[in-house]
Amino acid sequence: xxxxxxxxxxxxxxxxxxxxxxxxxxxxxxxxxxxxxxxxxxxxxxxxxxxxxxxxxxxxxxxxxxxxxxxxxxxxxxxxxxxxxxxxxxxxxxxxxxxxxxxxxxxxxxxxxxxxxxxxxxxxxxxxxxxxxx
Numbered sequence: 001x002x003x004x005x006x007x008x009x010x011x012x013x014x015x016x017x018x019x020x021x022x023x024x025x026x027x028x029x030x031x032x033x034x035x036x037x038x039x040x041x042x043x044x045x046x047x048x049x050x051x052x053x054x055x056x057x058x059x060x061x062x063x064x065x066x067x068x069x070x071x072x073x074x075x076x077x078x079x080x081x082x083x084x085x086x087x088x089x090x091x092x093x094x095x096x097x098x099x100x101x102x103x104x105x106x107x108x109x110x111x112x113x114x115x116x117x118x119x120x121x122x123x124x125x126x127x128x129x130x131x132x133x134x
Contacts, residue, residue, distance in 0.1 A: 001125055004051060006090070007132035008043075014103040015083045016043045018132070020092060025118035027092040027111040030104060032083050037071060040087040044069045044129065051077075051127040053119075062116065066090070066127060077115070079108045 001022060006029060008018035016031040035042035049066045056063035056078045066075040072088065080091030082102040092112050093105020105111070119125075 001119075001122060003048075003126040003128050004119075006127060006129045008046070008129065009132045011131075012103070017096065017103070017105075018129075020077075020115065022118055025114060027094060027115060028096055028105045030080065030083060030086065030091050030093065032086055032088060037069075039072050042088060043090075044072060044075060044088065046129045046131055048126055048128045050124065052124045053122070064119070077112075079112045081105055081108050 005021040006018050007021060008016055010017040011034055013033050016033060018029045020027050020029055031043035032041060037045055044066065049068055051064050052067055053062060054065045056076050059078060063076045063078045069075055075089055077090045077092065080086045081093060081099055082104045085091055091105060091108055092115050094107035094111045097104045097106035
């Protein structure tokens with residue numbers, strides 16, 4: 001696999017929403033709103049970054065980390081449904097949703113498991129984050 005593509009299609013104060021697209025897999029994503037790349041408060045800038053398999057420190061399970069983001073560390077793709085579940089990270093979901101009075105993605109554990117299955121055997125690759133405009 002050459003890269004993981006994250007197409008963001010909605011930037012709002014309620015979250016940044018997009019889709020992860022890789023061969024044989026697609027899911028929605030939720031991230032924190034854009035706040036000038038502030039660590040633990042903002043989504044990361046659009047661009048291309050290394051993506052490496054590691055461990056999600058809060059959950060203790062395998063997760064991919066987005067590397068070499070200027071002034072940022074510990075950016076993971078991990079389970080989460082709303083912006084309250086991510087601190088500058090990316091959470092996958094099966095569909096767009098409204099939960100706990102917030103915009104969200106649904107079935108994050110299921111989507112994350114399917115993402116990890118689709119990435120099986122890949123230790124490191126690239127992620128390209130773009131703003132999708134039809």
